[in-house]
Amino acid sequence: MAVKNKKVYRRSRIRMRIRKTVKGTRERPRLSVFRSNREIYAQLIDDQAGHTLAAASSALKEVSDINGSKIEKARMVGQIIARLAKETGIEEVVFDRGGYLYHGRVKTLADAAREGGLKF
Numbered sequence: 361m362a363v364k365n366k367k368v369y370r371r372s373r374i375r376m377r378i379r380k381t382v383k384g385t386r387e388r389p390r391l392s393v394f395r396s397n398r399e400i401y402a403q404l405i406d407d408q409a410g411h412t413l414a415a416a417s418s419a420l421k422e423v424s425d426i427n428g429s430k431i432e433k434a435r436m437v438g439q440i441i442a443r444l445a446k447e448t449g450i451e452e453v454v455f456d457r458g459g460y461l462y463h464g465r466v467k468t469l470a471d472a473a474r475e476g477g478l479k480f
Contacts, residue, residue, distance in 0.1 A: 375459030382456050383407050391441065391453040391473065391480065392461055396406045400434045400465050402473075404450060414444035434465040435472040442476020452479045 363369045384390030394401045401417040412418040418424060426436065444447040445453065453473075460466045474480070 372461035386451055388452045389413055390456050392456045393458050395465055402435055402437055413448055416440040431468050434468045438469040438472025439476050442473045442478050445478055455480045469478050
């Protein structure tokens with residue numbers, strides 16, 4: 361059987377391998393990252409209850425109004441998610457890169473969240 365899109369198939373395999381070990385709780389939720397060609401999204405997820413505790417994306421008005429590169433918008437999303445986590449009383453998270461390589465926008469978002477005070 362031929363795989364239609366090898367890149368998507370590879371990412372889904374990596375994503376499932378990560379999700380076997382990375383679990384979020386109420387005290388230490390999972391910081392999940394999704395990146396599309398235009399936007400980047402971050403969520404704090406409690407896997408035990410199945411709830412999203414906080415979410416931020418580059419589609420938010422405060423981020424999309426800024427004329428900048430996708431890297432700069434990813435940095436803003438990381439700062440926003442760190443601020444939202446602090447407001448809800450979350451200090452530690454587990455990072456879920458979603459099958460993406462840890463460089464570029466994903467790394468920038470993670471670094472900005474660390475600078476904002478999140479520990480992972």
